[in-house]
Amino acid sequence: METVEKAARTEPYALLRASLALFRKAPDKLDPAQLQQAEAQARNEYRLESRVLNAPEAAGVIIPEREWQAAYQEIRDRYEDESAFLRELAKNRLTEETLRAALYRQCKVNAVLEKIAARSPEVSEVEIGIYYHLHAEQFNRPELREVSHIFISINPDFPENTRENAWDRIQDVRARLLKKPHKFAELALKYSECPTSLNGGTLGKVPRGKLYPELDAVLFSMKAGEVSQVLESEIGFHVLLCKQIHRAETISLKNATPKIRQLMKERYRRNCQRAWLASLPVAETEGKSYGG
Structure with a gap:
């Protein structure tokens, strides 16, 4: 109370x-x-x-x-x-x-x-250059693969998901894909047991090491537009579609400059505000009850 x-x-x-x-x-x-x-x-x-x-x-x-x-x-x-x-x-x-x-x-x-x-100072080109070289890892983009998959689980408790039946089902799906690869999203929606099926099986842009090792190794050896063999992970069978390859790149100082400038400007602004707030006198009434 x-x-x-x-x-x-x-x-x-x-x-x-x-x-x-x-x-x-x-x-x-x-x-x-x-x-x-x-x-x-x-x-x-x-x-x-x-x-x-x-x-x-x-x-x-x-x-x-x-x-x-x-x-x-x-x-x-x-x-x-x-x-x-x-x-x-x-x-x-x-x-x-x-x-x-x-x-x-x-x-x-x-x-x-x-x-x-x-009142905060302007960010100089020298400061931007120093930040760029001290935080080089921020400007190195790893190789990304834009990928979709169709997944069928192995679960012996269900007749359609025994290892043998799951294998036959995923092989049948892959055979259809090879004939009509443009229907990947449609087949994912119809057959994939992954929640991504609602989005055409899309996993998005992934770097190395994000997927199961068995999938990762194959994905990063595929060509854009290629459909994989049936792959097995610890949870079941997969077929991958490597939609697009985004090569690794290093963002140049020139291209990174606007982002660095904005970041440093915001930092200077906050520091300026903090210093000013710290300099304000404390009212004698602070610490007492108010608004009652």
């Missing part, structure tokens, strides 16, 4: 956000331990946001009405009708007015942090 009462003193929208972020559930669906954790996070986030909004950098930040109204409408549109929306607000101790106020506050906090992030 004490935990629930304590949570009730937390700013409602902050508590709702923390609850959804931590547990993907509304506060009223949390057990006492989860509620306490969400309540603690909500208080911490609300205090930090208050420090952001009290900073000199926030003074000149103006949020256009259309921005927070769009955020409000996005939430409103999740519900079938107005009454369902209002019931959900009430359940979370919110009203239309307090939700709008909370969304305006959130938009302003985001805008201030964006303003601070804009």
